[in-house]
Amino acid sequence: MTAATTATTSTADGRTLAFCEWGDPKGAPVFSLHGTPGSRITRHPDNEVYRRAGVRCITYDRAGYGLSTRLNGRSTAHAAADVAAIADALGIARFAVTGGSGGGPHSLACGALLPDRVTRCASVVGPAPYGPSGLTREDWVRGMVGGNINELDWSLAGEDTLRPELQRETDQMLSTEGEDPDHPFGEGYELAPSDLAMVARPDIKSMLDESLRAGCAERIDGFVDDDLSIVQPWGFDVSAISVPVAVWYGVDDTLVPAQHGEWLARTIPEATVVPLDGGHFAIYDRLGELLAWLTESS
Numbered sequence: 001m002t003a004a005t006t007a008t009t010s011t012a013d014g015r016t017l018a019f020c021e022w023g024d025p026k027g028a029p030v031f032s033l034h035g036t037p038g039s040r041i042t043r044h045p046d047n048e049v050y051r052r053a054g055v056r057c058i059t060y061d062r063a064g065y066g067l068s069t070r071l072n073g074r075s076t077a078h079a080a081a082d083v084a085a086i087a088d089a090l091g092i093a094r095f096a097v098t099g100g101s102g103g104g105p106h107s108l109a110c111g112a113l114l115p116d117r118v119t120r121c122a123s124v125v126g127p128a129p130y131g132p133s134g135l136t137r138e139d140w141v142r143g144m145v146g147g148n149i150n151e152l153d154w155s156l157a158g159e160d161t162l163r164p165e166l167q168r169e170t171d172q173m174l175s176t177e178g179e180d181p182d183h184p185f186g187e188g189y190e191l192a193p194s195d196l197a198m199v200a201r202p203d204i205k206s207m208l209d210e211s212l213r214a215g216c217a218e219r220i221d222g223f224v225d226d227d228l229s230i231v232q233p234w235g236f237d238v239s240a241i242s243v244p245v246a247v248w249y250g251v252d253d254t255l256v257p258a259q260h261g262e263w264l265a266r267t268i269p270e271a272t273v274v275p276l277d278g279g280h281f282a283i284y285d286r287l288g289e290l291l292a293w294l295t296e297s298s
Helices: 048-052 078-090 101-113 137-141 146-157 159-176 193-200 202-216 221-230 258-267 287-294
Strands: 007-010 016-023 028-033 055-060 095-100 118-124 245-250 272-276
Touching (some): 016 048, 016 078, 028 287, 048 055, 048 287, 078 101, 095 101, 101 221, 146 159, 146 221, 245 287
Parallel strands (some): 028 055, 118 245
Antiparallel strands (some): 007 016, 016 055
């Protein structure tokens, strides 16, 4: 699979951020923030989807993934400054942001903390906050696969518990790369039938495998820090986001069940809500619609 050229920039505190660009170089800039785990390689495998939408898509390795330096103890909110640093390096003043799965909270952070720069933002099959500021444990895990419930408990126990478990899971995923068609992400991660069909597609499977290798083959710092940050306070108030927000969620999602999207939809002021007829990966068939909304004049 042909990948875009990777470039890097530096943050104010001296860290490296690695990023790629896809689609139309002269198009409307849209940052697409990868899931957990993932990398700068996570995107729609058909580059023409971005070109047809007139979009300059920018992806990057979140801190600790791939070629980006770790930011130990980072919160979800820290993503906003890193996205702004890449935009500055590219000379982009204003841009839209979308995030899928674990990237959803980081996209919302950009909308909350960069209101003068973010035109629109989206959370796609992203989780709601955990605990007092979001969903109770009972509601957070209802309908969720056992693997993700385990990740929640390991994360709440802290890095010393979480890291070896995620390393074991990552090593398994890297060694098999989805050889078990019924459990492409390993035992305990049962997917909806529509998701099994989606991730079995050669183009999607190849992209996901490549993205995992790019993000986690050398180290899993980003994976660890994502899990830790998502279940801790995010560092901003979801209900105070003032830029236009879209919440897309899968009605059959077993990784991030629908009640997460429903909570975000009723909490974020005037959110545009799109229930996806499918599961966690249904967005790949409807990405053009999301890109059209993200680049629509507000």
